[in-house]
Amino acid sequence: DDDGSRPGRGAVSSDDPDFSDGTATVDGTTADYRFAAVxxxxxxxxxLTVYAGAPLAAEQEAVxxxxxxxxxxxxLLLVVVAGVTWLVTRRALRPVEGIRREMAAITASEDLARRVPxxxxxxxxxxxxxxxNxxxxxxxxSVERQRRFVADASHELRSPIASLRTQLEVAEAHPELLDLPGAVADTVRLQVLAADLLLLARLDAGEKPGSATVELGALVREEVSQRTGDRIAVSVEVPQGGAFEVNGSRGQLSRVIGNLLDNAQRHAEGSVAVSVAADGRGVRVEVRDDGAGVPEDERERIFERFVRLDDARSRDDGGAGLGLAIARDVASRHGGTLTVDRAAEGGAAFRLWLPRSA
Structure with missing residues (x-):
């Protein structure tokens, strides 16, 4: 017999039961159940439909x-995590606060000698x-170099300005005593010094040298041909048919060659020579003289600004000590080098190397 609670003998049942949730009252107690119907x-x-149910009380109690x-x-967990995070973050950022505090102190005091921890x-x-740091x-x-530059420039400008003023004041009181050649020489010297200072200021400001193609052989010949007032004739050695092209500023490179020739004329005894030749992937310009040369321990110092090795030399003859500094700065900004060594003639040999044009 079939009591409605299970399939009878010989009955065929479905394989897939249907599940549903609901409530049922058993022994006077109403609770939630999970039902399966087959x-x-x-x-x-x-x-026939056969139902089976299981109470959900245990699951609900667990939830x-x-x-x-x-x-x-x-x-409580959030409070603990927040506290630990705050402590770890504060500990990790403590050096940053030290850096910030020290930077604020440096800014307030303008003392660039201080360093952050x-x-x-x-x-x-x-x-x-x-x-x-x-x-x-x-x-x-940079600031120290700028201060030294301003101090040296002021010192160098004071001399020609004072001399020119003295001559003009004397001429005003006694026109017949006017030293016109001396006044013109002081004016020219002042003009050259101002031009040097302006060029150094532009170089320090990061002025780009340009990308024009310059033929160094032709530039050397042109520069030497314009020097008609040199006390010593300059011999030029440039191979015929050579291609010595570099990229850069024609005006600045001409200034470098002129400064090297001025330096050679100032120290030479009887000969000055300039040569141009290929050197690896670049071009080498060499200016030589037969003077006393440069002591080995002074060969880097002479490229510093306002440096004159011969203190006994007058300022008029020795210049302001900017020519070689300008030459090296220009060479460096063109991707090249400027060094000095001993020449075969016994004097100094300045070698300017510049990368060849692509």
Whole structure:
């Protein structure tokens, strides 16, 4: 017999039950259940539905327990995580605060000799501190160089201006005593010095040398041909048919060659020579004289600004000490080099090397 609770003998049931949620009252207690329904067909062709249910009380109790634990523990956990994060972040950013504080002090005091503290760690903050100190070092050197430049320029300008003023005042009181050639010489010297200072200011400001193509052989011949007032004739050695093209500013490169020839004329005893030749991937211009030469321990110092090795030499004859500094700066900005060595004639040999034009 079939009591309606299970398929009868010989009945055929469905393989896929249907699930649903609902409530049921068992022994007077109403609760939530999970039901499964299966259809079965008896041999007589009667289709019956068999239901089976399981209470959800255990699952609901577990969910309620978890919910209660989360509502109670989550705020506490968030507070702990926030506190730990704050402590770790503060500890990690403490060196940054030290850097910021020291930079603020440097800005207020304008003392570029101070440095920010460098942590002992090897992380990004330590790298930031090292980079900041390197920047301060470069900035300090730049400011010091600028101060020294201004002081030296003021000192150099004072002499020709004072001399010119004295001559004009004497001429005003006694016109017959006017030293016109001397006044013209002081004016020319003042003009040359102002031009040198202006060029150095442009170089320090990062002025680009340009990308024009310059043939150094022709430039050397042209520069020498215009020097009709030199006390010593300059011999030129430029191979015929050579291509000595470089990229840069024709005016600045002409200034370099002129400064090297002026220096050679100032120190030569009886001969000055300039040659142009290929040198690897570049072009070499060499200016030689038969003077006393440059002591080996002074061969880098002569390229500093306002440096004259011979203190006994007058300012008029020795110049302001800017020519070689300008020449090296121009060579460096053209991607080349300028060095000095001993010449075969016994004097100094200045070698200007510039990369060949592509």
């Amino acid at each position: 259809e079965a067909t008896t041999p007589d062709g009667v289709t 309620n327990t978890v919910r209660g634990a989360m509502l109670t523990g989550l705020p 460098e942590p002992g760690s090897r992380d990004e903050i330590a790298a930031l501190a090292r980079t900041t 390197e920047t301060l070092t470069v900035l300090e050197a």
